[in-house]
Amino acid sequence: MPHILLAEDDAAVRSFxxxxxxxxxxxxxxxxxxxxxxxxxxxxxxxxxxxxxxxxPGLDGIGLALRVARDSPDLPILLMTGYSAEKQRAHNLDELIARVVVKPFTLKEICEAAEEALLG
Incomplete structure (x- = not known):
């Protein structure tokens, strides 16, 4: 069973x-x-x-992705955002991340994106 680390500050989205x-x-x-x-x-x-x-807050997802890519280069990274400007920032990380999922997303969309990232 794959073990996924989820970092999300919004409790409702985190739970969902x-x-x-x-x-x-x-x-x-x-x-x-x-x-x-x-x-x-x-x-x-x-x-x-x-x-x-x-x-x-604190360390944002871009900063986290950069640290993880440096320290654990084999760990796939999937980013989520509800802000178009942030999606553009993430676009510059194409080689480090599997994908950017735009909020709002459906259960099916986030699960398929995760499973795609797990498969490499």
Missing amino acids: VTSALAHRGHEVTAVEDGLQALEALGESREFDLLITDIVM
Whole structure:
């Protein structure tokens, strides 16, 4: 069962995505921001995918993606955003990330994007 790390500051979105992925058989560790995601990654847990919102307090998703790409280059990264300007910022990271999923998205869309990223 793939283990996914989800970093999302909005509790409703975090719950929605966690439930959707768990329903598809994935194990999900959900955290509120990029700093908590780094803590989870540092606790020697093995993750198969990082899904992160771009706009978060503390360490945003772009900063998190850059750190993860440097420290764990084999970990696929999926970004989420509801802001078109942020999507453009993420476009500059094409080589580091699997995809950018634009909010609002459906359960099916986020699950398919995650499963695509897991397959490489």
